[in-house]
Amino acid sequence: MLQKPHDTSRCPETAGRAMDLELSDHAGYLRPCFTFGIIADVQYMDQDDNSNYQKTRTRYYRHGLDLLRSAIDEWNKEPVPSFILQLGDIIDGFNAQQLTSHLSLQTVLGEIEKSKAPFHHVWGNHEFYNFSRDYLKTSKLCTKQLEDETVPSLRHDGEDFYAYHFSPFPKFRFVIIDTYDLSVLGRETAKEKYQYSLKILKEKNQNEDLDDSDFPEIQFVQFNGGLSQEQLSWLNKVLTYSDENHEKVVVASHVPIHPQATDSAGYAWNYSAILSILHSHTCVVCCLSGHDHDGGYFLDSHEIHHIILEGIIETPPGSHAFGTMHVFEDRMILNGRGRTFSRVISY
Numbered sequence: 001m002l003q004k005p006h007d008t009s010r011c012p013e014t015a016g017r018a019m020d021l022e023l024s025d026h027a028g029y030l031r032p033c034f035t036f037g038i039i040a041d042v043q044y045m046d047q048d049d050n051s052n053y054q055k056t057r058t059r060y061y062r063h064g065l066d067l068l069r070s071a072i073d074e075w076n077k078e079p080v081p082s083f084i085l086q087l088g089d090i091i092d093g094f095n096a097q098q099l100t101s102h103l104s105l106q107t108v109l110g111e112i113e114k115s116k117a118p119f120h121h122v123w124g125n126h127e128f129y130n131f132s133r134d135y136l137k138t139s140k141l142c143t144k145q146l147e148d149e150t151v152p153s154l155r156h157d158g159e160d161f162y163a164y165h166f167s168p169f170p171k172f173r174f175v176i177i178d179t180y181d182l183s184v185l186g187r188e189t190a191k192e193k194y195q196y197s198l199k200i201l202k203e204k205n206q207n208e209d210l211d212d213s214d215f216p217e218i219q220f221v222q223f224n225g226g227l228s229q230e231q232l233s234w235l236n237k238v239l240t241y242s243d244e245n246h247e248k249v250v251v252a253s254h255v256p257i258h259p260q261a262t263d264s265a266g267y268a269w270n271y272s273a274i275l276s277i278l279h280s281h282t283c284v285v286c287c288l289s290g291h292d293h294d295g296g297y298f299l300d301s302h303e304i305h306h307i308i309l310e311g312i313i314e315t316p317p318g319s320h321a322f323g324t325m326h327v328f329e330d331r332m333i334l335n336g337r338g339r340t341f342s343r344v345i346s347y
């Protein structure tokens with residue numbers, strides 16, 4: 001994967017420490033409206049540690065299960081968060097080759113069942129390396145049943161993408177979007193969306209290996225994806241509703257949306273179309289994603305905070321990578337553990 005020049009504005013260590021101080025100031029006298037947990041890229045598999053594709057990082061496949069378990073143990077202590085956002089890639093793609101996809105999924109779901117807080121699952125590329133979209137829809141990784149059904153006009157039942165919204169507290173809404181709606185992963189090759197996605201990918205990426213990002217528009221690789229026009233229209237409808245009702249919105253996806261939040265090629269194919277929808281509304285305060293295991297942060301021109309959570313899979317024993325977000329009327333405070341930075345997200 002092509003690495004972009006390092007942006008020194010990302011993850012400033014001193015800023016993390018300053019925010020820790022602010023967190024303790026706040027938590028001391030203010031009770032949040034609600035809290036939620038976030039965790040990303042567990043990529044569990046019962047196999048020995050190994051390096052990533054670029055041979056630059058170690059991946060701790062087996063250890064991820066212990067980290068998931070200990071994050072849930074912490075969240076299970078009072079006060080229990082309202083919900084947990086699992087930002088995708090819960091098991092590793094190599095499971096498919098070893099025929100252990102179902103066993104590994106069962107193992108991680110066994111841990112998740114011990115959580116007192118409900119999980120909202122986002123789907124990543126590794127979900128599609130292991131399972132078809134049709135299988136995922138019927139699995140416990142589909143949490144669309146937790147959708148807010150009080151606004152029937154925002155339903156999109158006829159469309160084939162995994163996206164929904166929910167409101168855990170008055171005036172706050174979370175929108176889970178499907179960044180593999182346009183993708184060659186997980187869809188039957190005969191389906192129109194597969195053919196359309198393959199056409200876009202091959203037009204932009206002339207490499208033999210479609211995971212190779214050695215060309216100008218580096219995001220057009222097989223391990224990323226994008227949003228269809230239908231999903232963009234649905235997102236626009238939800239955000240219009242939130243604008244009208246003076247809500248604050250958090251958008252959750254597996255693939256990051258803003259290129260400047262990451263040093264890697266790992267961002268959405270049609271990020272500019274997604275950003276123009278987000279920027280045409282006043283309600284969006286934050287976008288949360290996974291996929292880039294190094295994590296990242298960028299505050300964009302419309303004051304939207306883009307946070308990429310550090311991946312469990314590349315977190316060594318003795319460290320951790322998850323967070324608990326404390327949501328107040330005018331800010332959210334991310335209490336990060338281990339590699340995950342603590343941050344103040346003002347809005």
Ligand SMILES: [Zn+2]
Binds near residue numbers: 125291
């Ligand atoms: Zn991923």
